[in-house]
Amino acid sequence: xxxxxxxxxxxxxxxxxxxxxxxxxxxxxxxxxxxxxxxxxxxxxxxxxxxxxxxxxxxxxxxxxxxxxxxxxxxxxxxxxxxxxxxxxxxxxxxxxxxxxxxxxxxxxxxxxxxxxxxxxxxxxxxxxxxxxxxxxxxxxxxxxxxxxxxxxxxxxxxxxxxxxxxxxxxxxxxxxxxxxxxxxxxxxxxxxxxxxxxxxxxxxxxxxxxxxxxxxxxxxxxxxxxxxxxxxxxxxxxxxxxxxxxxxxxxxxxxxxxxxxxxxxxxxxxxxxxxxxxxxxxxxxx
Numbered sequence: 001x002x003x004x005x006x007x008x009x010x011x012x013x014x015x016x017x018x019x020x021x022x023x024x025x026x027x028x029x030x031x032x033x034x035x036x037x038x039x040x041x042x043x044x045x046x047x048x049x050x051x052x053x054x055x056x057x058x059x060x061x062x063x064x065x066x067x068x069x070x071x072x073x074x075x076x077x078x079x080x081x082x083x084x085x086x087x088x089x090x091x092x093x094x095x096x097x098x099x100x101x102x103x104x105x106x107x108x109x110x111x112x113x114x115x116x117x118x119x120x121x122x123x124x125x126x127x128x129x130x131x132x133x134x135x136x137x138x139x140x141x142x143x144x145x146x147x148x149x150x151x152x153x154x155x156x157x158x159x160x161x162x163x164x165x166x167x168x169x170x171x172x173x174x175x176x177x178x179x180x181x182x183x184x185x186x187x188x189x190x191x192x193x194x195x196x197x198x199x200x201x202x203x204x205x206x207x208x209x210x211x212x213x214x215x216x217x218x219x220x221x222x223x224x225x226x227x228x229x230x231x232x233x234x235x236x237x238x239x240x241x242x243x244x245x246x247x248x249x250x251x252x253x254x255x256x257x258x259x260x261x262x263x264x265x266x267x268x269x270x271x272x273x274x275x276x277x278x279x280x281x282x283x284x285x286x287x
Contacts, residue, residue, distance in 0.1 A: 009185040013190040020193070023191040029187070036098065036176065038094070038104075038153050041104055046108075068129075079253075083252065087249050089111040089115065092181075093243045116142070189273065225242050246269045
């Protein structure tokens with residue numbers, strides 16, 4: 001029944017674009033999901049793996065290589081492929097791994113590493129390759145990410161400390177993170193649906209090639225991520241490379257490139273959430 005809820009959330013998001021009116025709640029729902037995930041973080045278990053570096057190397061080398069190869073064929077598709085490959089790990093990835101009963105610590109490290117790397121490296125790369133000299137501030141990228149991550153992280157840290165001091169036990173509300181995810185998926189897809197309906201010219205023939213390009217990058221990202229991960233963290237490394245910070249991509253496209261390019265991350269939202277639904281279905285079926 002719970003997995004059906006995820007499919008329903010996606011379908012409702014597509015057919016009810018009015019939900020975009022409440023998309024400002026996405027950030028707060030995400031912070032709630034992260035809070036519950038961070039309660040399970042164990043700093044003593046933090047370990048930098050070789051796959052963390054491989055994820056970064058693949059993201060940028062594949063993104064730059066793909067862009068340089070395809071920009072003469074079609075610049076818009078090349079830009080979409082670049083963003084889909086180079087984007088950092090989604091801030092929600094540790095929450096999804098928490099629901100999948102995986103290693104939250106690995107995913108948290110990857111999420112922090114890739115988002116900091118994006119703040120440092122993407123501005124100059126985008127300026128050189130795509131934006132023709134237009135500059136992007138590092139703080140423009142880094143500050144929103146830090147707010148969403150650090151607030152629930154600090155709250156979770158002090159909650160754990162208080163519970164430990166009182167020798168109590170943290171009793172998490174059953175399945176609350178899952179229902180926050182359902183709401184987040186509905187609002188995210190609804191926002192994407194509203195964007196496509198209001199900002200995109202559906203008569204442009206290239207619009208129908210974008211989902212195919214994005215679907216390929218989604219499959220490649222999750223597969224390569226799974227491939228490079230160490231034996232015990234293959235699920236987590238696949239999630240770290242495959243689940244992207246699409247809000248960041250949409251902002252980059254709308255602010256510095258053009259609305260048509262933003263259709264790429266909009267499609268990524270839908271495909272990514274469909275795959276997450278499958279992962280959760282498979283996880284619950286096996287337990």
